[in-house]
Amino acid sequence: MKEQLKELAIELYEIDAVKFGDFVTKVGLKTPVYVDLRVIISYPKILKKISKTLWGLAEDDKVVQICGVPYTALPIASVISAESDIPMVIRRKEAKAYGTKKLIEGSFKQGDTCVIIEDVVTSGSSILETVRDLKNEGLKVTEALVIMDREQGGRKNIENSGIKMQSLYTLTQLMGYLLEAKKVTAETVERVTEYLKESRAPVKTFEDESAPNRLKLDFAERSKVAKNPLAAKLLNLMSQKETTLCLAADLTSADEIIDLTERAGPHIAVLKIHVDIIEDFDQTFIQRLKHLSSKHKFFIMEDRKFGDIGNTVSLQYGKGVYKIAEWADLITAHPVPGPGLLDGLKKAQKHVSEDRGVFLITEMSSKGALTGENYVKECLALSKDSDIVTGHVCQSNVFSDPGLIQLTPGVKLAKTSDNLGQQYNTPEAVVNAGADLAVVGRGITESLDKLSSILKYKNQLWAAYKNRISS
Ligand code: S5P
Numbered sequence: 001m002k003e004q005l006k007e008l009a010i011e012l013y014e015i016d017a018v019k020f021g022d023f024v025t026k027v028g029l030k031t032p033v034y035v036d037l038r039v040i041i042s043y044p045k046i047l048k049k050i051s052k053t054l055w056g057l058a059e060d061d062k063v064v065q066i067c068g069v070p071y072t073a074l075p076i077a078s079v080i081s082a083e084s085d086i087p088m089v090i091r092r093k094e095a096k097a098y099g100t101k102k103l104i105e106g107s108f109k110q111g112d113t114c115v116i117i118e119d120v121v122t123s124g125s126s127i128l129e130t131v132r133d134l135k136n137e138g139l140k141v142t143e144a145l146v147i148m149d150r151e152q153g154g155r156k157n158i159e160n161s162g163i164k165m166q167s168l169y170t171l172t173q174l175m176g177y178l179l180e181a182k183k184v185t186a187e188t189v190e191r192v193t194e195y196l197k198e199s200r201a202p203v204k205t206f207e208d209e210s211a212p213n214r215l216k217l218d219f220a221e222r223s224k225v226a227k228n229p230l231a232a233k234l235l236n237l238m239s240q241k242e243t244t245l246c247l248a249a250d251l252t253s254a255d256e257i258i259d260l261t262e263r264a265g266p267h268i269a270v271l272k273i274h275v276d277i278i279e280d281f282d283q284t285f286i287q288r289l290k291h292l293s294s295k296h297k298f299f300i301m302e303d304r305k306f307g308d309i310g311n312t313v314s315l316q317y318g319k320g321v322y323k324i325a326e327w328a329d330l331i332t333a334h335p336v337p338g339p340g341l342l343d344g345l346k347k348a349q350k351h352v353s354e355d356r357g358v359f360l361i362t363e364m365s366s367k368g369a370l371t372g373e374n375y376v377k378e379c380l381a382l383s384k385d386s387d388i389v390t391g392h393v394c395q396s397n398v399f400s401d402p403g404l405i406q407l408t409p410g411v412k413l414a415k416t417s418d419n420l421g422q423q424y425n426t427p428e429a430v431v432n433a434g435a436d437l438a439v440v441g442r443g444i445t446e447s448l449d450k451l452s453s454i455l456k457y458k459n460q461l462w463a464a465y466k467n468r469i470s471s
Pocket of ligand 1: 248250303332361363364365366393409410411422439440441442443
């Protein structure tokens with residue numbers, strides 16, 4: 001085996017799958033070693049050899065499915081699957097775009113055991129995300145076979161989640177083989193060793209992945225684990241009032257909003273407005289709204305989508321004509337400025353005695369939205385330890401923390417779009433894609449019989465939620 005690994009290490013070096021120099025990683029960190037196994041698809045003999053050697057590490061002989069982590073490991077997993085005659089499943093990376101597509105492709109049964117194939121492990125997060133999605137679909141994952149362990153904390157993270165990880169090489173072993181074959185100098189080995197000492201990936205607790213499945217828990221149970229007090233209240237309210245409807249009253253006249261809210265109040269969990277589109281705004285409008293919110297028990301959300309540096313958002317939230325912090329139970333914010341945004345919002349909340357919450361805009365419903373997978377990850381990281389984040393505005397099940405709420409806009413009775421990029425999915429589809437609260441705007445405001453539309457959305461959403469937690 002050792003000779004085989006040494007030979008393979010040299011071949012990988014010669015096809016530029018391992019390079020030494022000054023590189024910058026995806027997340028902007030400097031590294032003296034770059035491992036890019038994508039190139040092996042151009043060398044079928046090496047692809048075959050590496051796949052065979054990797055499969056030789058497998059211990060679990062009851063495995064009935066193979067899953068490659070997209071994308072580099074997919075050809076390796078395919079070769080292993082074809083050679084071993086064990087079927088393969090694929091976890092889609094881009095299913096999140098519309099939230100309703102299948103996450104796992106391939107045919108499998110509940111309880112099937114599955115081995116994961118991965119090319120390089122750094123923090124282990126790609127494997128853990130794959131494991132989470134496979135588990136959500138009922139597959140059991142016991143083992144991960146990896147070509148290269150960069151020794152930066154990934155193994156620990158993976159093993160902490162109960163997955164046995166086997167690798168063909170650690171970076172140190174690979175360096176040893178290359179030094180022996182005189183492909184690298186002792187100085188390069190030393191540089192890499194130093195780098196490894198300094199750049200351990202943070203140990204992830206992966207609470208999210210090991211937490212009970214958010215989609216299967218009922219709101220009352222989830223309220224007990226919410227860090228944000230308003231999230232706890234909202235989950236309880238949805239449970240008691242049996243509604244997950246958030247009405248987007250995107251109307252420009254104060255009277256029209258009040259009129260609609262009077263009718264909708266008993267059936268909604270949240271009334272969402274855009275205060276800056278109201279042409280006759282004054283503080284009496286707010287008083288009337290507050291009166292209705294305490295009479296009919298719903299929360300008020302100002303969909304301001306704050307997105308500036310901490311100091312500016314603090315002023316925008318607490319001051320100015322609208323004094324949003326004084327009356328909006330909930331607000332929305334674009335997390336693009338980073339943690340300072342939350343600090344700024346929190347600062348403005350200090351002057352208010354009631355509970356307040358923030359929904360982070362993590363994915364958008366509009367066509368071509370720039371909220372890609374990495375951005376989503378960063379947004380989720382931001383909410384992890386915050387007590388002011390109520391949940392995420394997103395289109396799909398991107399987080400598992402049962403204490404956070406998924407708010408999904410872009411909802412209509414039929415799957416359609418408008419002519420300005422808005423995309424709609426049905427109430428049932430969005431709930432199955434993880435929506436806890438669903439935002440309906442024009443589906444209600446433009447209907448002739450508003451009350452009957454409100455009830456239709458409310459009932460369809462609630463039925464889909466009950467179905468989700470019981471199935
Ligand atoms: O991604 C998003 C986020 C939000 S908050 N897509 C959205 O459409 N929204 C808001 O939801 C939008 O500002 C509007 O108020 C509402 C959707 O309205 P509708 O009329 O298209 O249902």
